[in-house]
Every structure is written in C-alpha cells, then in structure tokens.
Amino acid sequence: MLRKIEQKLDKKIIFAGRHDFCESVRPILEKEGCRVCFVNCAREFIAMLKSEKYDLALIDFFMPEMSGRELMEKVKKAEIKRPKFIFMNVAHFGAKGMEELRRLGISGYINDINNENLSKSLNEIR
Amino acid sequence: MSFLNRLAISRQPDKEKIMKSRIEIFIIPNKIYQEKLLEIIKSAVQEFKGKLLYISINKPAEKIIETMKKNDVDSREIFFIDAVSKDIQADISDHGIAYISSPQNFAQFNADLMQILEKEKPECLIFDSLSTILLYQPDLVVVRFVHDLIAKLIVAHACGKFTCLLEDINSTLIKDVSMFADNVIDMGEQKQEAAREFTNKREEAIAKLENELQSIREAYALKFLSEESYLASKQRIGAKLERLKNKK
Numbered sequence: 001m002l003r004k005i006e007q008k009l010d011k012k013i014i015f016a017g018r019h020d021f022c023e024s025v026r027p028i029l030e031k032e033g034c035r036v037c038f039v040n041c042a043r044e045f046i047a048m049l050k051s052e053k054y055d056l057a058l059i060d061f062f063m064p065e066m067s068g069r070e071l072m073e074k075v076k077k078a079e080i081k082r083p084k085f086i087f088m089n090v091a092h093f094g095a096k097g098m099e100e101l102r103r104l105g106i107s108g109y110i111n112d113i114n115n116e117n118l119s120k121s122l123n124e125i126r
Numbered sequence: 127m128s129f130l131n132r133l134a135i136s137r138q139p140d141k142e143k144i145m146k147s148r149i150e151i152f153i154i155p156n157k158i159y160q161e162k163l164l165e166i167i168k169s170a171v172q173e174f175k176g177k178l179l180y181i182s183i184n185k186p187a188e189k190i191i192e193t194m195k196k197n198d199v200d201s202r203e204i205f206f207i208d209a210v211s212k213d214i215q216a217d218i219s220d221h222g223i224a225y226i227s228s229p230q231n232f233a234q235f236n237a238d239l240m241q242i243l244e245k246e247k248p249e250c251l252i253f254d255s256l257s258t259i260l261l262y263q264p265d266l267v268v269v270r271f272v273h274d275l276i277a278k279l280i281v282a283h284a285c286g287k288f289t290c291l292l293e294d295i296n297s298t299l300i301k302d303v304s305m306f307a308d309n310v311i312d313m314g315e316q317k318q319e320a321a322r323e324f325t326n327k328r329e330e331a332i333a334k335l336e337n338e339l340q341s342i343r344e345a346y347a348l349k350f351l352s353e354e355s356y357l358a359s360k361q362r363i364g365a366k367l368e369r370l371k372n373k374k
Contacts, residue, residue, distance in 0.1 A: 061273075062266065062269070062270050062273075063266075064266075065266075066266070066298075067266060067269055067298065067302045069301065069302055069305060070298065070302075090273065091273070091277040091280075092273075092276060092277055092280055092306055093305055093306060094149050094305070094306055094307040094308040094309070095307075095308045095309065096304050096305060096307050096308065096309065096310055097304070097305030097306055097307070100304075100305050101305075
C-alpha cells in the first residue's frame, strides 16, 4: 500500500476544454495523483499558465468558443513555451496538421480518452 | 522509448493505408470554381471508377450531371448526394442520386450522410463545398463535423476531396480543417503558375521567330535569297509574330 502511494504522481495539470469533458477525465488523472485545474476560456488559460507552473497542459481541440489551434496561437503569441501541450479529442492530423502541430509547439495528441493512454502520457512527465 | 515517440510511431499507418486514405483540400478562386471543380471530378472519375461519391450542398445533382455531360465527364460512375433539392422537391428519387436534408437541419443532414456512407462504402468522396456549409452552421460545428467525416474516411481507407473558395482561406474552418488534411492545394496558385509558364513559352517562341527573321534579312542582304523567297518568308514570320504578340 505504501509503495503504491509512493508511485503516485504529484503533478499539476491544466485542462482547457468543455466542462463535461474535463469532468470525465478528472477522475482518471486524480487517480494517478494529479491535481487538475480546469479552464474553458483562452484568457484564463493564458493567465494561469503565466502565474503558475504546470507539468502538463491538456487541450480539448473542440473547445466551446474556439478550436485548440486558435487557443495555441494565442499561447504562442503570449510567448509561453511550457509546459508540455497535448491536444485531446482528435482522431487524425494529416501531414499538413503535423507540420502545424510542430509550429504551435504541441507535443502530441490523444483521441480516445482511457486510463491506459492517459497514464502513459503521465508517465512521460514522471 | 518515450511516450511521445511511441505515440508518434503508433500514429504512422502503413504506406498502403496512407496511399488510400488521402485527404485533400482544394482552395479555388470563385472565378474559376466550376472549371477547377470539373478537373477534380474528372481525375477522380478516372481514379475511382464506380466507387466515387459526390456530396453537393451547392447545386442540385441534376445540374451538376448536366454540366458534366457537356464536358464529357461520365456521371454514371458517380453516386450523388444532393443536399439542395430535397426541401424544394419532396419525395423525389432517382437512380444514382440520394436526396438528403440540407445542412440547415444539421443533425438530420449528418445522420443521412453517415447512413449513406455506411451503405455505399465509397473509395473516394468529393465534398462540394466547405464554403457553402459555412453559410448554414458556425465554424466550430463544421470543424467537428469535418473531423468526424475525415476520421470515418480514414477508417474505411477512403480518400476525401474537399473544396472551398479561396475567399474563405482565412476562416477558422479552413485553417482548422487543413490540419486534418494531407494536402492543401491552392488552385489559384496553380493557375498563376500555368499563366507564367504560358508567358515564358510565348516569349521563347517570339525570340525564336525574331532570330529567324534576322537570319533571313542577313541572307537576303548577302544575296543568298531571292527577293521573292525573302518577301514570302518575311510575310510568313511576320504573321506568326503578330499572332503570338496578340495572344494573351
């Protein structure tokens, strides 16, 4: 039991996206020992990235007011380079999209949200 | 190996699948839209005989078929989805054409379209056009719809050709949807390139004829040519030069 607790992450994750989507992912992240902050607007997202240090930013590509690409354009404009940014909820990016991901500073993308691929992603920042 | 590397590798389908699931977006200036659309259809008909699906939210299918016939494109090789005529002319059905709800009733349009895709299992889909669908629904709704449609095509190893107007190139929709595509083809640039090529060829031909005319003049001056031959040649080259110079 003690060993299990030791293995848990103590990481701060910021999640940008729809509230219901965040709520479906939150239990998986919290089970891994992460602290999750939720935002659903670009201004708040940028303000929080500027004011606090996060280990990972998860971005729902289909946000209510703008797409993940538009949000990342704003992040880039604000010259924020950390933490690691990952798009969620996208099944496919084409060759053109992969170029754009590199330009925007996106590290990867995940489509189907499940315990396994989120845990893998979290292990990366361990 | 890091998670991101593993993720990148798992996102690389084999070459055969890439070849089959090619997603292309054609950016076309309004002025030459019909001409370029026909070119896209023509090449798709040749490549995907009998397995081609054409979704029109722009014009009734019958109008498109008429235009294709005029331009010697075999419309029998295409299955049409007409999302324009159903609201005007209820309960019509025709061989090779399916009439579905317009994108104004987006949920129904989406459901009808997905049902047909399941049934017809096309190898290629032409979507005419992203610009028109923007008139009915907000950008982000359409981005989500196109993403889901592209994902469906990729799972089925099918190709997708989406057209949009050059005038919409700065819209959120086109910028976002371009990320799901393998290739974005600017047909306005293609036309400019063709025009540049044409101008270069014309200038080359003019220079060649002017050289020829100069040689004839010199040959005549040195009495290698009779006056009759010189005048005939001069007239022939002069006429060619005039034609070329007037050509735009």
